[in-house]
Amino acid sequence: MSLTNEEFRPKIVAFCCNWCSYAGADLAGSSRLSYPADVKIIRVPCSCRVNPMFILRAFEKGADGVIICGCHPGDCHYSTGNYYARRRMTLLFSMLDYVGIERGRTRVEWVSAAEGVKFSQTMNEFVETVRSLGKNVRLGDLRCKN
Amino acid sequence: MQELISRLKELLESGSVQRVLGWKKGDFTFNPEPAYFNSAEELSEFVYDGFCGANLSKYMIKASNLEGVTAVLLKPCDTYSFNQLIKEHRVIREKAYIIGIGCKGKLSLDAIKAQGVKGITDIKGAEIDGDCNELKVETLYGEKTVSYKDSMLERCHVCKGKEHMIYDELMLESADTLDADRFTDVEIIENLTSEDKFTYFQRELSKCIRCNACRNVCPACSCRKCVFDSTKFDSEQKANVDPFHESMFHIIRAFHVAGRCTDCGECSRVCPQGIPLHLFNRKFIKDINEYYGVFQAGEDIGQTSPLTDYTLDDMEAEERR
Amino acid sequence: MKKIKRENLKQLFDLISSGQRLYIPIKKAGQTNYGIYAADSRVDLDTLKTVKSSKEAFFPQSETLYTVTKENRKIKITQQELEGEDFVLFGVRGCDIKGAQVLDRVFLSSPVDSFYEARRNHGIIVALACSEPEESCFCTTFGVDPTEPEGDVTTWFKGEYLYWKANTEKGERLTALCSELLTDADEAAVEEEKESIKAILSRLPYADLSLESWHGDATNEKFGSELWKELYKPCLACGTCTFVCPTCQCYDLKDYDTGSGVQRYRCWDSCMYSDFTMMAHGNNRTSQMQRFRQRFMHKLVYFPANNDGMYSCVGCGRCVDKCPASTNIVKVIKAFSKEVNSK
């Protein structure tokens, strides 16, 4: 899946919980299920570790999309972490939407350790959505670019 | 009003409270300031009228460290903040003697000026004993009359009600000031296109001077060290005057107070640039109400804040409208 | 003396801005602040006071000083270029001009701040007389003449016209640039306007504000006063007063990692902030009372002590208008004179 230079290649940060989604991503890898290289994964112990500050920081530094992946509700390794994450991210993303950040740039997805296929599909879809939205110009730090 | 002052005198003289936290007359009729009164004599400077907008709950954080009991005057909306502060262990209930005082709507000098009034030297009609219908404004350029209602702070138009959530005694009458829906403005923005939403907030937030007045006045922002002052996240920010940083500051601030913000409206009241900061907090409140059930911070100390709570079948982020 | 019809001002602004940056009060989202003029800007010269003073034209709220890049163990420092082009600052009131003079004492005294100096040299100030002073104004207390503010050009609104008088060589150059739009005028209208302003000035609520007892030698007398312990109490420790003030100059130096280097930038800071004096070697002022006292002592005692009696307050009254807790320098001055009178 090589890209021509003209094509826009978004920067995408994926936060994956160690127990489910990161393992799901590993499974996608060992199953050789491809998704764009634009996605870079940051391993966190649990989706509840993801602070809104991290997400805004990513946008500030030029990310075009941010996706949070965790265990399916009810399956959290820490039993309740993703329930908190779900509320936090719902509210945060709703707020970003409210200030004019296209909602396609943010996403929460529950991916289990067995769902390599889902992981790869999700990433393909997400990258496609972000690509269609184009570069993140609304949340970037202008000073970095002068 | 006289009754209130007598009662305060009585409290001070009997020694049941060591000080009163209320408002002191300013050098104009329209700029009283929050003040402590340590003796009955000092009460000659005391005032309580339509311009006493400050939410004194915030001052109680510090007053909780003082010796003895502080009698604090709280308007109905301020009591929500006080409750919330008790819940977060930021004030000590026993250190406060709460006099729940009535409120007939608080005034905004900016709202008066916005009605084309310049050079104001005196305003009459804001007295709490009065009927609060009309303000007589004396200016350097002549006398004007404006309606009380049109001169109120935004928050009073969406008043939470005349009930005090916590008090030791009640004084003075309140008036109904509610005449607008709290979430109308939020809804209007929600219905804009992404582009227009962004333009709207960009324009508003580009005015921000990062003076931190909104943060410092906010009863929910009572952190001993704010993340934006510390190196905890590599997040220290001071006057970056970059629109992104302003929106980051305000979004994070709103997020940090989400589920804790009582919608007291102080942030919008104090903003020197008139940024409608309450629109951020209200967005969270509206979402919380819609997604997790109606919740009013500060109403009930025993209630769990929606962000430290969950249900098994909460809505997914993607399902939001 | 020249004049231009109000309705032709847009042409004037277009003309000036065609060759250089034009900073002018612009109304945006309900508030008027200085901004760079563009054809679609909503210029607002009727609002007496912009929220932020004009000081940011010379001393911006944040500016990069230099950038550091690091490769292995080698460090490379690149200083930010200094201002190199002229710009016009239009509609500046007397208080803000005085504010610039106060800041000159700070930034142009040795060691000179080259970033400020460059901007100051390249700035052309078009002053505007205050036709309608407001209740919070007390600039006359600090020797400002709002009837004829000292700029490179001084202007007055009177009737349908803006009257225009060049005072300096820079001002003459600007006048020449705008000559096609300016017509000759006599001084009578301006004199009349000045008289009218003076009449209002005498009726201002703060007209009699006295600075008696405030001077460079008053440190001992004022510093230990018990009054501070009450005066500071409403203060929320926000920076509103500092950031709207035309003379506050406290700044912070901070690093910003851009990913490809570290930018060192300077930004406004406020002596009212609780961590202002928190430094590697300790903290000079640990209580809000001390910080509150510092702000006013600096403006009314320390600054005059070092600057031939010049106060670091110009009486613009912005803090009077904007303080969220309604405490301000006037209340401080009054509290002390009350104390003096009661003694």
Add this chain to the structure above:
Amino acid sequence: MHGIGVFVCHCGSNIAATVDVKKVVEMAKLEPGVVHAEDYQYMCSEAGQEKIAQAIKEKNLSGIVVCSCSPRMHEATFRKCAEKAGLNPYMVEIANLREQCSWIHKDIEEGTEKAVILTRAAIAKVNLNTSLEAGESGVIKRALVIGGGIAGIQTALDIADAGYEVDIVEKTPSIGGKMAQLDKTFPTLDCSACILTPKMVDAAAHEKINLYTYSEVEKVSGFVGDFTVEIRKKARYVNMDKCTGCGVCMEKCPSKKAKSEFNSGLSNRPAIYTPFAQAIPNVPVIDPTQCIKLKTGKCGVCEKFCQAGAIDYKQKDEVITQKYGAIVVATGFEVIKLDNYDEYAYSQSKDVITSLELERIMNAAGPTKGHLERLSDGKPPKNIVFIQCVGSRCAENKGKSYCSKICCMYTAKHAMLIRDKYPDVNVTVFYIDVRTPGKNFDEFYRRAVEEYGVNYVKGQVGKVAPQADGSLLVHGVDLIDGKQLKISADMVVLAAAIEPNPTVRNIATMLTASIDTNNFLTEAHPKLRPVESPTAGVFLSGVCQGPKDIPETVSQAGAAAIKVVGLLAKDKLMTNPCTAKADELLCNGCSACANVCPYGAISYEDKLINDHGIRKTHRVAVVNSALCQGCGACTVACPSGVMDLQGFSNRQIIAEVDAICR
């Protein structure tokens, strides 16, 4: 930090095929802090590990990044390797170049570019790593079992047999629990008491088991391996050491109006009583609400008749404090209150009974000496209707949303037993579904239908109307025939839902063990750790975790026991060092973090804090690292960023974000 070493693995061609490994090495060398970078065929091989160890020693590395397969694969390997070379194992970060890069991408340019970025992020993170030490804590070799039903008894026996001291705390005067109340058990129909009593005796006789009956847990503090528990032994007014269990006191007691708890209130008992004949311990208690002596000061009959001199009216509650390494919750269940089900006339007619009441009626030691008779008039019933799912599987808020699991089987049992003993009695069962998963369960149910002629009707009962003649008119629907049914019955048995014992809420709070919306205790993982609570050192046995029958309860009890034994067998517990930590200097003490902690690891202390020379007492959060599992929920709840997670700190994650977005 200075002195980062980067080690890029080829993984044969697994990585090297789509990632230009040499380029990654070159790019890594340009990153700040990196003083060493190399690549090798197989970093995880002995030779590869030797290379790492050598570099650590020679270049005095302060942190390393291994660019290899997933950390889930070899993080532990490289940590051990670093530790052997003298570097703190937590100074190791892995860049996942295989599963998340080379195996995903086919284009070498693309793969290399991503590999460089992933490596950069790992370097940025390791720059901020700090040495972490796994803590150690001791283990008290004693377990506490809360609840003395079959679950608690079995758990205690299994732990004790493994050689550890166990205390059982039971709030009623005797162990035995609900199982002691049952008559027969499905699907084998053996006598419940006959199989339970020997276990009760074993428990009482076991030298490692200590019973605290008529006692309740009052306070729990501490953490896994080291709990401190306060147990309130309620006053029995009978000296346990002196009492011989002769039972004369019970015979002579003049106050005999109390409802027998054991017989579900269907018979009376004296004020001094043992719950049932085989009670263990066989020492009566005096019910202070019934005892005339304790209420009025007059009487003293039991004291007079007690030859052992065991009666002691002055006895007081006693609080004992004991330390435990592990705690098992086995608090069992209760039948729900039927207040919401007035349509079944439970409160109106004595002949509408619950299944548990039927158990007592059928039992030879029960109120009717085992004769099936109507409680209203003592007549034998001719028509009995059983109603299933009363309060179970209830959509409305009226009852419970879950299936109580045991009702289908015990109803089949009851129906069968009745038909067996009284073949002329008609038995009708109204059911929604009959659920019989279990060994020999379905066969059992089919026997009830086919051999014993129990009439099963799929349908619901709308109403039970007591008639003037003392009969009960059951209004039901037959869903299969689509017909309205009206059946005249003289006894109606309700299969009432079971719910966790109400005391569990309080116990869960004390243990900081989480409970679900139905008050069942939550397990650490629903599939993989079903007998452990998320709170370390707390285990679950029996119905407190979810509805289950006796065999399931016993197997879970054994499973819980083995988990306890596994814990107690350790001398030291290693604690995960990647725990949360609060900066005391700046903590607000607002409790937001504690509210979201699933492990109860956060408590608050008033501490004297020296903030740049100003000393002040502040309420600050303190994390118990033995309890904290490192999820990080608290770090986000903390608005001032004071709570941070070691190993995944705010600044580390931010550094990764920055490195990726650069």
Add this chain to the structure above:
Amino acid sequence: MSECTCHQNYKLDTLVPMVGVITDIRKETPDVKTFRVEAPEGGKLFEHMPGQCAMLCVPGVGEAMFSITSSPTNKLFQEFSIKKCGVLTDYLHDLQVGDEIMVRGPYGNNFPVDTELKGKNLLFVAGGIGLAPLRSVINYVLDNRDDYGTIDILYGSRSADDLVQLKEIQEVWMKARDTNVYLTIDRPQDGWDGHVGFVPSYLKELNMKTDKTVLVCGPPIMIKFVLGALTEMGFTKTQAYTTLELRMKCGVGKCGRCNIGSKYVCKDGPVFRCDEVDELPDEY
């Protein structure tokens, strides 16, 4: 105080630092290291006077002011003795020879070595890391020995391990002409046969003549008691100089932090005569 004149040589703005390379690191005590800094092309970064300080900056980490501990008479390099006590100093302590840092300065005034102190008998009193600024003066004075009268140096620290520059003290100062060095530690310690006791009490024990000008530097509490002792011994405040703690940010008297009364510590200080210190409002 004399106006510092060093700044005028600058082409760059005074807030913009120079690059300095670390050419030597000496571990003085468990938590103090002395760093030698030179220009990348060799030689000193700038000229300074004894008592002045300079800002050391590490990009992205922070910056802080430190006394220049080397003497101006050293023509090759500048030295800074730095105690580990925070994020920046931790970072500095991790640096290795050859690493580059950023330096701006020199800032502040200096001890009046070429004016008031000339020809005087000098008494130096230092505690702990407080020796850093005084070392600059001592070496300057020793290198211009003929310009000054007798020299007495009293230096104390918590323990023998906490004495900085011990090698130089023993090999250079103790051997210098008309120079007495008195060392003391707070508590007795194995292997220490010198004086034990706090600096102020040792000072009183020594009972020196009041014909000296005193230069004091150390922890604020020590300074306070030393000044008390001096007064008891008959010294006047005008005879003593000290340096205030380096609580400053911009270094050029503009950012407002170190403003105490009408003085800016970074510009009008850090060296003050003790009677001048008394006149400052109590915020230092």
